[in-house]
Every structure is written in structure tokens, then in C-alpha cells.
Amino acid sequence: MKTFKPSEEVDFVIVGSGAAGGVMAKQLATAGFSVVVMEQGAWGAYGHEQDYNKDELINRFPSPEDRLLSDPKTQRNTFRRNANEKAVPGSHDYGCVVGGGTVTYGASSWRHLPYEFEEARRFGTMAGTGIADWPVSYAEIEPYYSQAEWEIGISGPSVEVRTDAGALIAPMSKPYPVRPLPLKSSGALMMKAAAKLNLKVTPNVAAIITEPYNGRSGCINCGACSGYGCQVKARSSSAVALLPVAVATGNCEIRVHSYVREINVDASGKATGVTYFNKANNNEEVFQKAKCVVLSANGTETPRLLLLSKSNRFQQGLANSSGLVGKYLMTGNGGGASGLFADPLNEYKGAVTGAAVLSYVPNDVKTRGFYGGGRMTARGQMSPIQYGLAGPHGAPSWGAGYKKALIEQANRRLTMVNFISQLPVETNTVDLDPDAKDAWGLPAMRITTTSHQNDFKAMQFFIDRSVEILKAAGATQVWPDQINDSKGGAHARGTARMGNDPKSSVVNKYHRAHDVPNLFVVDGSSFVTGGRNHPTMTISALAYRCADHLVKAAKTGNVTI
Amino acid sequence: MTDSRRNFLLKSFSASSAAWLAANWPAEVAAAEKAQAMGAFTYFTREQAGEVDAMTAQIYPTTDTPGAREAQVIYFIDTALVTFAQDKQDIYAKGLEELSRQTNGRPLATLSADQQIQVLTAMEKTPFFRTVRDHTVMGMFAAPQHGGNYKKVGWQQIGFDDSLNFRAPFGAYDKAEGSW
Numbered sequence: 015m016k017t018f019k020p021s022e023e024v025d026f027v028i029v030g031s032g033a034a035g036g037v038m039a040k041q042l043a044t045a046g047f048s049v050v051v052m053e054q055g056a057w058g059a060y061g062h063e064q065d066y067n068k069d070e071l072i073n074r075f076p077s078p079e080d081r082l083l084s085d086p087k088t089q090r091n092t093f094r095r096n097a098n099e100k101a102v103p104g105s106h107d108y109g110c111v112v113g114g115g116t117v118t119y120g121a122s123s124w125r126h127l128p129y130e131f132e133e134a135r136r137f138g139t140m141a142g143t144g145i146a147d148w149p150v151s152y153a154e155i156e157p158y159y160s161q162a163e164w165e166i167g168i169s170g171p172s173v174e175v176r177t178d179a180g181a182l183i184a185p186m187s188k189p190y191p192v193r194p195l196p197l198k199s200s201g202a203l204m205m206k207a208a209a210k211l212n213l214k215v216t217p218n219v220a221a222i223i224t225e226p227y228n229g230r231s232g233c234i235n236c237g238a239c240s241g242y243g244c245q246v247k248a249r250s251s252s253a254v255a256l257l258p259v260a261v262a263t264g265n266c267e268i269r270v271h272s273y274v275r276e277i278n279v280d281a282s283g284k285a286t287g288v289t290y291f292n293k294a295n296n297n298e299e300v301f302q303k304a305k306c307v308v309l310s311a312n313g314t315e316t317p318r319l320l321l322l323s324k325s326n327r328f329q330q331g332l333a334n335s336s337g338l339v340g341k342y343l344m345t346g347n348g349g350g351a352s353g354l355f356a357d358p359l360n361e362y363k364g365a366v367t368g369a370a371v372l373s374y375v376p377n378d379v380k381t382r383g384f385y386g387g388g389r390m391t392a393r394g395q396m397s398p399i400q401y402g403l404a405g406p407h408g409a410p411s412w413g414a415g416y417k418k419a420l421i422e423q424a425n426r427r428l429t430m431v432n433f434i435s436q437l438p439v440e441t442n443t444v445d446l447d448p449d450a451k452d453a454w455g456l457p458a459m460r461i462t463t464t465s466h467q468n469d470f471k472a473m474q475f476f477i478d479r480s481v482e483i484l485k486a487a488g489a490t491q492v493w494p495d496q497i498n499d500s501k502g503g504a505h506a507r508g509t510a511r512m513g514n515d516p517k518s519s520v521v522n523k524y525h526r527a528h529d530v531p532n533l534f535v536v537d538g539s540s541f542v543t544g545g546r547n548h549p550t551m552t553i554s555a556l557a558y559r560c561a562d563h564l565v566k567a568a569k570t571g572n573v574t575i
Numbered sequence: 576m577t578d579s580r581r582n583f584l585l586k587s588f589s590a591s592s593a594a595w596l597a598a599n600w601p602a603e604v605a606a607a608e609k610a611q612a613m614g615a616f617t618y619f620t621r622e623q624a625g626e627v628d629a630m631t632a633q634i635y636p637t638t639d640t641p642g643a644r645e646a647q648v649i650y651f652i653d654t655a656l657v658t659f660a661q662d663k664q665d666i667y668a669k670g671l672e673e674l675s676r677q678t679n680g681r682p683l684a685t686l687s688a689d690q691q692i693q694v695l696t697a698m699e700k701t702p703f704f705r706t707v708r709d710h711t712v713m714g715m716f717a718a719p720q721h722g723g724n725y726k727k728v729g730w731q732q733i734g735f736d737d738s739l740n741f742r743a744p745f746g747a748y749d750k751a752e753g754s755w
Contacts, residue, residue: 068739071717075659171755197754199746206748217755234740357747358734364745398716398735403709412634412699412708413692417642424733425746 016264020302024048025568027288027304029274029319032114033550034310034537034557036252037162040259041561042308043266047568050302051257051266052290054273055110058082058117059243060253066243070397073242082118082243084110088453091314092460093501101447101460106502108312111243112268113253115312115504116550120240120366121221121249123168123551124389125159125184127375128152130435130545137377140385143466144342144438148542149514149523150559152184158558159551160188166554167227167250169194170219182214182372192223195233199359200392200428201369207486213373218391221250221550222365230254233365239395240366269302270294275456277307277323277332277533285533291454306532306564306573310557313343313506313538317444318459320510320520320535333527333535338520339510340445342438344544346505347465348388349473349497350430351480352407353489358425361394367431368392374479375546384471386435389546390479394428407493428489430480433547434472436465438508461502473497507549510539525560532573536560618656618664622682623671624649627707629684630674633691634711641728643711651714651723652707663706670703 018024025047028035035051043049056079059066067073067080076082084107093104109115129136131148139145162168170190173183194217201217208215222244225232233248247254260266271293278286278301287303309316317340321331331339361368371390379385396404402420405411407427409419442464446457465473477494484492513519516528525540527533536557538549545552567573616624631643631652643649656664677694678686686694698704714723716730718737724730730737744750 069718069720071659071713071721194755196743196745197749197752198743199748199750201755202748202752205752235743235745236740355748359748360734360746362735363741364743398730398733399713401733402712402716402729412695412711414636414638417635417638421640421732424735 015261015267017267018048018050020300023303023305024050025304026050026306026308027052027302028308028310029288030114030310030312030315030537031112031257031268032109032252032310032312032537033116033553035114035308036116036256036260037554037557038308038310038536038561039266040256041558041565043260043263045565045569047265047565049260049266050304051260051268052272052274052288052302053112053268053270054293055084055112055270056081057270058111058113058253060112060257060268066245068236068238068242068245070238070399073238074399082109082111083107090450090452090458091502092447092450092458094460094462095464097441097462101450101462103450104461104502106314106459106461108314108504108506111253112257112270113251116221116249116251117243117253118241119504119550122367122391122548123163123170123219123221124546124548125186125555126152126545126552127181127184129377130543131155133377133543137379137385140437140468142439143468144440146513146518146542149512149519155555155559156185156187158555158562159184160186161558162551162554164188164191166221166255167192167223167230168219168221168551169224171216182375183216190219192225192227194218195220195222195224195365195368196235198361198364198368198392200361200394203355203428203487204369204371204392204483206488207483208371210486211483213371213483215369215371218365218367218370219551220365220367223248223250228255235364237362237364237395238397239364272300273454274311274319275322275454277309277319279323279325279327279332279530281327283327283530285530297454306534306568309533309535310537313509314444314459314461314502316535316537316539317509318446321446322456328529333510333520333529333533335529336517336520338518340443341440342508342511343442343444343461343463343506344436344438344508344541345463345500345502346433346547347436347469347473347500348431348433348547349477349480349495350390350432351477351484351492351494352394352427352429353484353487353493354423354491355426355428355487355489359394359428360425361428362396362425364395366393366395371483374476382475384468384475385437386468386472387546388432388434388472388476389548390430390432390476390483392428393431408491428484428487430483432476432480434469434476435546436469436544438511438543439466444506444509463500463502465499470497470499505538505547505549507538507541507544510535511542512540513542524563525556534560534564616653618653623667624653626671626674626683627652627667629682629691630695630707631711631714633688633695634708635715640732643715645725646715646723646728647725648711648714648723651717651721652710654722655710655713660710666703666706670701670707673701673703674698
């Protein structure tokens, strides 16, 4: 791997190596630019064939070098429901390894539908929300979705494309490159329910290849899926699908254990590089010089880093003249149910997410009484310890009753997990905790979030639909979820929203910060509205589009175009 | 080599359960004897191990199928407290003192099963009980290399096959349905 000296001014420094950072690194390095990717985590199994561990206990209590997610004990964060509360220690974490969250994620890879980019125009806004149209249309992004699907390696159904308002799947100029994951028993039961209830069910769209593709082998259905690193490189993470291509150009260095604490700027307000702690060398502070900074640190760390990058010129944090950095946080909310079936499903085998129910994706405010929709997914996969700790439904948490129910329900439960289109609310934020510090002495991330009333209705709706579907599928017993408003975790979006007006957005339609001409912010934080959750494919497509623009601009010698 | 581990195991089982074990799982009992090669406890004193072992036996009891005792969960916990769960040592130390107060210093295992359940139910919201409960579950279902789940008895009960890979169909319903 090519390495650069920190004093060497590279063309691009990219903060983060996940869904967006991986695409940016690959595209920029392939175009001939020098790139340093800052990753605060370790290498993971990058560059090895099958080193991720399937041992559930080790995966649950990893050594620092084996860690795939951030550790809330060092990367501390706090949480509160609203601004009147004092925040308490939080459990928010995110992918923290070369490849970021794509190393361990469930890998659902749905596109946004065309109307998800223009919900304000099509469906109107709502009091107490920041619903707005994106500054970019589906038609503009569509080619980049295809590029992402084919370069990253996405499996999915053969798609019957409709373009009308009730469409359940986005129109695609190319089919999915790889055939879908197996049916699973959950899929068979969804089909049964769908026939009775007249629902549309398809295989999940997943960044998991099912057959050899781009030099990688297909999924072996091992079952150690979401939360684990893939042992056979079948999950199309940035670490196997993108970063190796970037490194192979000889233009890209991945610098691990590098925890960026500030984006530096000069007197003219341009970014000059980043300052980071080298965790591998006593947290020595290092400044990496760069012509242009790309921030892809995820929907929570990206706004935090902007807010940490205060200077005389940018006293409210970098790129924050709008005051919107960290605001409009959207996290992964949903609601579902689980049901018991007579025969074994063995959902623990194969990929985590099975069949998808698409019928409730479109908006239907009139009938349902709430704004937005959701994609329902069938699951049931639990590793043994996870299953035992969560315990059986409707039973004690220990003793003979626990054991009996645990054994009875084992492998016979099907769970529906459904994401809703969480609404952007200005008071849902990521900011800097005034008191708590992380292990490096920096202000800890503080998450403040309570979902809009609309979203509680949506959660209840999907709980009710799940009960209906499970019963139609023949469940002998059904347990609806309790409504549970999210406290953070995966799928964070919206915290550096894109838009044409610098007063009401943080970045422009090409992800350039309105306030800093050579700073690009590309990840879930750019989202204006949440879509139907499942954000990763859109993050990837946005990154391809941003990189395309950057390459063209940089080739003219001016990334500030 | 001390015989503490073997003696501990044998004393843990009541006479009837030892006979029942020998009848039903001769291999397991033989192996438990063989386990003496593993030596004494790493973290617990024998008295502490006895108390925690009795707790695990109520949390995941031996019924018509093996429980925490047969899965040797106590060895999982003993190892856990010097490895990934070192930060829980204090909870165990204080919790065991509290347990002793609750039983007036009598070993938990010497109480009747009903009395044991009563004592533990009164403690079930404490960090100590919750920790032992979670560690018992982990000891039942973690890979045997970590000391519990002896001979995969935990995995067998919940029908978990630890093969490295699988081929569809996986369950009864996809088998009946075929593929997409």
C-alpha cells in the first residue's frame, strides 16, 4: 500500500471508510488523485480471506484489535429525550473498523423511490417537521444507483418496474447483477400471508452476493450475519468491494487507528487538512495536509466533527452558518411483531433479512392517518446467546418456566422488523455534551431525540400490520412489539442536510459545504428526508455522484467549482 | 493435580441426580471426571463456586433435559470473571455477601429448591442476580471452548447446529414451498 507523509499535501483526505468513504476512496484514487482514508478503528479482516470470527461470545466481547463497532466506554456518548432533560450515558455505537458499518450491517440495499426525493412537493409538509424536497431528483441519481449496485455487488429480485405513484419498487435502468438470497421459511410464510391478504412480497435486496461475483465467492448461509464480519467476503462491504480497488491503484493509503478530532482551516476559510490522534502511537496528534477534505464519518460523527472544528472564523462549528449542523437527526425507528409457528423455521441459517413486504411503502395519509410508509421485512435470526438473553416471549426470565418456553420457541419464531419513514424534526439533534468527555478528552456526542407524533402512529400501524400478516401466515401465537422510540444507533441521517439555500441547508447538491469551498460532506448526514429507512444504497449512490462531480472539478484543478 | 474440580462436580449433584446422570449421560459423567485435569477454579473460592453454581442451577435448572450444572456453566463463569467479564468481579463479591446474609450464612444448595427460588426471587432485580442470570445463559449457549455448554448440550436443546455453512431449504416451510 502506498503511504504518504502527513506533511505531504495529498489531493484528498477522507474521514471514514464506510459506505460513503469507500466509494469516495475508490472513485478518487481510480481517477488518479492521491487519497488518505482516516479510519479510527482497526483493520478488521481487511486483506485477509476469512478471518472474521463466528464465535458469538468473542464477537460480543471483542479485543480492541477484533472490535468492529465503536466502544461506548471510550467513544462515549450521552442521550436525552428533549432539551429540558440532563443527558445520561448513552449506548450509541457505529461501525468502527476498515469498511465502517458495512462490515457488520444487515446489508439491505433498497433504492429510494422517486417520490422519496420530493415529498414536500408531492405530499406537502407538516407542522413540527422539516420535510423538504431534496435538491436532486431520482432521475439524476438513477445512473449512480446502477453503478453502485454493479460495482459493489447487490443481489435482488428480477424487477417488474412501474413508474406510477403507487409504485413499490424504484424504476431501474439495469437489473440487479446477482440473483436473490434463498427463500427461507420466513419467505414461504410471507408468501402464504400475501396470497390471503393480497400483498406484494419479494426477496430482499441485499449487499450480499449469492454466487461468485467480482472475484468474491457467494454467501454460504452460515448464519453469523448481521453484527458479524462475513467470513467469505460475500457481504459486499466497502472493505472487500471498494477499498481494495482504491489501494490497488497505488494512490490510496488507508490509515487505521486515526481518530480525527478537527478539520483545520486557514485564514481564508479553506480547509487545509485534518488533525487526528494516532491511537497506535500514544494518541500522538498528527496533522495531515490535504487540498480537499471529504467527511464521511456517519450521520452522528460527521456533525460532531464539524461542531468540534471550531475556530475564530467558524465559532459555531465548521460549515454551520445555517445553524443546522447536527439538527434534523433521523434514526432507525420501526415496529413489528413476532409469531410462533408449528414447525421449525431455522431462521438462524442464512442472511439476516428475508422476504420484504412492499405494499405499505407508498404514502397513504388519507387512509392511514399518518405521513410516510414503510418496508416490512421478515426475520427471526438470532444467535444462541442473543436468543437466550432476550428470552422467550410470554415467559419468566429464568427458572424452569424460562427454560421450557425457550426450548419450545426455539427456531419456531418469525419476527417482522419494519422501518418507518421517520420525519426530520429540528429539535432532534447531535451536539456536543457540555460536561461528558470521550476517552481522548473531547466533548462527547450528545443525542437528543423524540420522534414526531406522526411516527408513533406509523409504528403502531406497522405493529398492527405485522400481527395481521403473522396470523394470516398461520402463527399459533403472536406477540406485538411495544412501541419503542429509538435512542440512536445505526441508520443516523439528516444532520448536515443538503439543499440549494445556504440558510436552510449545510451542503449543496454536490455535497460541498456551503461555507467551506473545499469541504465535502457525504454520508447519511446529507439526507433531507429519511426515505423508508434502509439508507445505505442511497448513501452509496450519492457518494458515486459526488465523486463524479469532484473528479470532473478536480481535473480542472479546482475542486471548489 | 488436585481433585478439587472433580469433587466439586460430584458434590454438586445430589445422589439421585448423580445416578440419573450416570444412567442417562454416561459419557458426560466420564468426561466430567476427566475434567479434573483442568484443575481448580481460577477465580472463585470453592465456597463461592458452590453458591454461584447453586444459583445457575435454579436459573437454568436440570429438568428432563440437562441444565446449567450439566453444561458446566460454573466453569464458564469462573473463566469469564478473569477474562471478558473482569469488570463484574465486584458485583459478584458484593452479591455473594448479600446472598449469604439472605440465607443466614447457609450455603444456598443446602436449602430446599422452593427456598432457593424464594431467596433468588427476592434478589432478582439486583445487578448481581441479573449478572449471574446473563452469565448463566451465556454459559449455556456460548461455544464449548469457553467452558460451558458442555458437549453442546445448550445448543442441542435449542436446535442450534454450529455447522460452518448451510444449504437451502433451511426449515420446514421453505422445504415445502421450494424456492422463490
